[in-house]
Amino acid sequence: MPGRDPADRSRRRFARRQWARRWLAWRYLVAVVALVAVVGGGLWLVYFSSWLSVAGVEVEGVGLLSATQVRQAAAVPQGEPLARVDLDRVRARVEALAAVRSADVSRKWPDQVLVEVEERVAVAVVEIGGRLQGMDADGVVFRDYAQAPPELPRVETGATTGSEALREAALVVSALPADLRARVDHVEASTIDEISLQLHDGRTVEWGSAEDSELKARVVADLLAARKAQHYDVSVPGQPTTSG
Structure with missing residues (x-):
């Protein structure tokens, strides 16, 4: 402006630059404070307030x-x-x-x-302590029955039958194809290596353990179709035997 002291104009320009530098520094600080407030408020809302509590x-x-x-x-x-x-x-x-x-x-x-x-889904019924109970494919006993469902095979136990033998019996039942399972009256489980199938027609299948159950099922199906016998032993499926 005409007549203004050049020194005064210089001081004003210097003051404006100083203010701009201060505002730049404060602007970042204000932004950080606002961000902290938003994050802190969000954390409080999510973790401590009743607004998002379990209903x-x-x-x-x-x-x-x-x-x-x-x-x-x-x-x-x-x-x-x-x-x-x-x-x-x-x-x-x-x-x-x-x-x-x-x-x-x-x-x-x-x-x-x-x-x-x-x-859990029951694959067999086992009587324990006078109670009929459903057992799943892992050998876990998990429910009671007033009467055994006709579609589920029974597992009969002995004095030496433990939880591992029950699990093996459940694995055997789970591995049986539907047509063979339909022919089974009950499964006898004494130990993990002494499991047998009792068929509705009175014939017996010595199964052994649950190992190679799918192969054993195929061998049994072939034997039942090819040989008339009272007792079938597939505990060693590569060398099955029959008797009676």
């Missing part, structure tokens, strides 16, 4: 069990922030139910825990 548990995949039984076993604390629920502990509690083969637990935002259950 319920959804259960899928049940048939033998009820959803209420699974919820009770899961024991998910109502009102706890959903992000802080220990999913592994919930899963472990659900899988402790005898009828549950596996479970998957996840968060369903904004306020639900989802429990997806895979139930």
Whole structure:
């Protein structure tokens, strides 16, 4: 501006540059403070506030069990922030139910825990302590029956039958093709190496252990079709024998 002191103009330009430099430094600081506030507020909202707390548990995949039984076993604390629920502990509690083969637990935002259950499926019936119980393919006894389902073979045990022998018997039953399984009246399991099939027509198949069960099933099918006998032994499937 005409008449203005050049020194005054210089001071003003210097002051503007100083202010611009200060604002540049403060702008970054303000941005960092705002970011920290947003992140901190988000963490508080997710992990500590009641806005995203557990309001319920959804259960899928049940048939033998009820959803209420699974919820009770899961024991998910109502009102706890959903992000802080220990999913592994919930899963472990659900899988402790005898009828549950596996479970998957996840968060369903904004306020639900989802429990997806895979139930055990009975492949045979075993009588233990006077009770008829269903046993799955892993040899786990998990449910009671008032009467044995006609489509499931029975597993009969002896004084020396332990849990490992029951598991072997379950593996044998699971490996049987449908046509052979239909001919089985019951399975006798004494030890892991002494498993036999008792057919509806009174004939016996000495099976041995569950090892090579698929091969044994094929050998038995061929023997039953080719030879009339009372006793078939496929415990060594490469050298089967018959008698009677």
